[in-house]
Amino acid sequence: MADIAFLLLVFFLVTTTVANIKGLSVGLPPPPESIEQEDVEIPERNLFKIQVNSFDNLLVEGEPWMGTDSDLTEMIKKFILNNGNDPASSDNPSKAIVSYKTDRGTSHKKFIAVLDVIQKAYYDIYADRVGVTNEKWREIASDPEKSPEYRELYDRGRGRLPDGKLELPMNLSIAEPTQVGQ
């Protein structure tokens, strides 16, 4: 009897895969029709432009990117936290927008790699504000309702103001891809 149980146990051990739902989480903008068409002029200084073409080449602020991923993360962090210091960079974190544009021919692999770099910049900033590691921050952000402590850390990290607005929203704009490749 016990052998049969063993056999079954081994069977289940081998076949069980722990379903893990992990990935890069993003929020999509509201449907195209519902957005009121108003042409808001966003000053150039508040935009950090990242573009990827159909050959997976990276263009950062109009220049071909030669640096490493962590250089790019640092550059984005500096841009977000500029607070008006450098007149060519952002006014403040809530106005700073990271604009990410790809081409229809860009590979998903590259898209994810660059998205990862951008999200790292934001998560690093939030984590720094509350003095936790990037990893811990992501755990908090995945489930802020887990405990009052998490809730507090989460709100403080993102700078939730009394009116509910965020001081440090993740202003990541993933633009409709261009049509060159494909």
Next chain:
Amino acid sequence: MPDVVFMLLFFFMVTTQMRDTSIIVQQRIPEASQLRKLQRKSLVKYLYIGEPRKIAEWGNEPKIQANDVFIQPREIIQWVNQEKSQLDESERDQITVALKVDNETKRGIIADVETELRKANARKLLYSTNPKLGEF
């Protein structure tokens, strides 16, 4: 000893979930470091995108698989509504779509899917990725 084995056996029997869909598109999932975990598994619905495994039958253009069938981008709104109707009314707006996309798929088809998801008001999105080892 046998009791322990039995207990473990029951544990695995209870927790094991049989995969209910077989994936018929290529799935080489990209790697990333900034992963987030989703808490409520019941709110997550999957779309698989990639080249069909059986190229002879389906061609090598990337396709979208939902449940067990291929769907066209324009059918996504219908799919979302169908998935939403299976959830509790109070949870319908919390539906999260996990996109499991093959590395080599081009952005074009994914962007089309995203546009449809916006129209269907399923705006929580997760790009499924594997953890990246080393670096960062």
